[in-house]
Amino acid sequence: MKVHEYQAKELLAEYGVPVPRGRVATTAAEARLIAAGLGGKVVVKAQVHAGGRGKAGGIKIVSSPDEAERAAKAMLGTRLVTHQTSPQGVPVNSVLVSEAVEIEKELYLGIVIDGVAGLPVIMASEAGGMDIEEVAKTSPDKILKAHVAPGVGVRPYLARSLAFGLNLDKALIRPAADLISNLYRLFMAKDCSLAEINPLVVTADGRLLAVDAKLNFDDNASYCQPDVAGLRDAEQEDPLEVEAKDKGIENYVKLDGSVGCIVNGAGLAMAVLDLLKQEGGNAANFLDIGTLNDPERVVEAFEILTADPDVKAVLVNIFGGMARTDIIARGIVDASKQMEIKVPVVVRLAGTNVEEGDRILRDSGLSLIRAYSFREAAHKAVEAAGKSN
Numbered sequence: 358m359k360v361h362e363y364q365a366k367e368l369l370a371e372y373g374v375p376v377p378r379g380r381v382a383t384t385a386a387e388a389r390l391i392a393a394g395l396g397g398k399v400v401v402k403a404q405v406h407a408g409g410r411g412k413a414g415g416i417k418i419v420s421s422p423d424e425a426e427r428a429a430k431a432m433l434g435t436r437l438v439t440h441q442t443s444p445q446g447v448p449v450n451s452v453l454v455s456e457a458v459e460i461e462k463e464l465y466l467g468i469v470i471d472g473v474a475g476l477p478v479i480m481a482s483e484a485g486g487m488d489i490e491e492v493a494k495t496s497p498d499k500i501l502k503a504h505v506a507p508g509v510g511v512r513p514y515l516a517r518s519l520a521f522g523l524n525l526d527k528a529l530i531r532p533a534a535d536l537i538s539n540l541y542r543l544f545m546a547k548d549c550s551l552a553e554i555n556p557l558v559v560t561a562d563g564r565l566l567a568v569d570a571k572l573n574f575d576d577n578a579s580y581c582q583p584d585v586a587g588l589r590d591a592e593q594e595d596p597l598e599v600e601a602k603d604k605g606i607e608n609y610v611k612l613d614g615s616v617g618c619i620v621n622g623a624g625l626a627m628a629v630l631d632l633l634k635q636e637g638g639n640a641a642n643f644l645d646i647g648t649l650n651d652p653e654r655v656v657e658a659f660e661i662l663t664a665d666p667d668v669k670a671v672l673v674n675i676f677g678g679m680a681r682t683d684i685i686a687r688g689i690v691d692a693s694k695q696m697e698i699k700v701p702v703v704v705r706l707a708g709t710n711v712e713e714g715d716r717i718l719r720d721s722g723l724s725l726i727r728a729y730s731f732r733e734a735a736h737k738a739v740e741a742a743g744k745s746n
Contacts, residue, residue: 358574360588361404363453365570372543374536374554376567379455385430391454392425401428404451406593408571409439415449418457425454447593458566463556464523465489466537468544476504477544479511479537481519485556511541525559532565547585548578576607597661601644604657608647614639615669615742617662617700619655621646621680629674632732638739641668648679655688656695663698670701670742674734677708686714690721701726701741705734 363381370376378395381404382388392399403415410416415437417428429452436446463485471478481501484492492499501522503515513534520533536557544552551573558568579586591599601609608623612630616638620626623645630640642665646658662668675685689704705728706714718725726741728734 358576358579358585358589359406359593360572360574360585361406361451361453361590361593362402362570363404363451364588365572366453366567368543368547368572369540369554369567369570372546373539374543374567375565376570377455377458379453381451381453382429383433383451385426385433388429388452388454389422389426392419392422395454395456397421398457399425400453400455400457401425401432402453402455403432403437403449404453405437405439405442405447405449406590407437407439407441407447409441410437413437413439415439428452429454443595450592455568458558458568459561460556460558460568461561462559464558465492465553465555466540466557467551467553467555468541468549469551471504474504476506477541479503479505479519479541481523481537483523485558489553489555505541507545510545511538513538526563528563529559529565536565543572547572548575548582549573550575597642597665600664601661604661606644606646606654606657606661608643608645609661610643611665612640612642613667614641615667616738617641617665617668617671618644619646619658619662619671619673619675620644621648621675621677621685625674625676628731629672629735632735633672633739636732636735636739638735638742641665646680650679650681650684652684652688652691655685656692659689659692659698660696663696663700668700670703670738671698672734672738673702673704673706674731675706675708677706677710677714680708681710682706682708682714683710683717686717689725690717690723693721693723701744703728703734703738703741705729705731 366376380391398420401417419425419428432449432452435449437449438446465482465485467480482499484499516534516537520530540552553571554567558566574585595611597611616633618629618640620629626645633640662671675682703726726737728737
């Protein structure tokens, strides 16, 4: 789960990470009042769940309350399109009005989970203010990394080592070490999957400030983080993904292809995406239906896919282990009775109760495209989607 920058900064401040003064505004008049209280020269930043705001016109440095009001008015109520959004963009319902600071140096600081090591890893770099991926590609020597054992935490020597590696003035070593430790405390306490400050700046008057911040949270921990779950802004998410979550289908991600996929198991679902690509097509979604033996879940999956105008064919690829293929088959039949499915449906069933599943589909009289191997299913789905365009 993602949150807005202003929400991330509120959490950073709560854990002792210094941030610029500022407040969120939902109207242009409110932005004007906040700017006046901050001295006039401020930064007005569109609050959306996407990077690349500056290049898209979503960040404006202004010199007066009047300018702040005009900048906010130009942003609020629009949809911001960046390289991280869909072509339709995301709605701007609020702006963050922050004090403008004179920047002497820009740094990068982030924490993610290293899936290979199975540990949190702190990354720091002198090359702040740009995409860390680009830094890793062009100047990997500028990225410092330190894994942290959760049972031990960030020891003082580790935080100081990272701070020294950023080539800071001696007077900033201790504040930087404290900031790193505090960011890690937040990361662990709130079950983050990402905590990123880019840039972390050294101001002209010698302060460290997180002028931009991004926090992502592990959805699997939402049950024990009710305060974090309450920060969710569903308007920033894809409507189909929101609908899927509301229906209890947690593992749905909208993609940009034309083949809608209903698959059980994340590994199989990833393999389906790869094989569709090999066959010359692209998936319209990632959907792991899981092992819940409930026909209604299949119906709900079809409701999501048929609501997507990009879907030109549906591929149901089930390998029954704990999941029973006969229940999946009943779900397909039920879906056809409850809604109009206008696109071709390719079905491949294998595994538990497959004979009964095949019988149910044969007796249904539905005009389905059957497949009996993985590659055959992918090939027929791509072919069917091409004919539907």
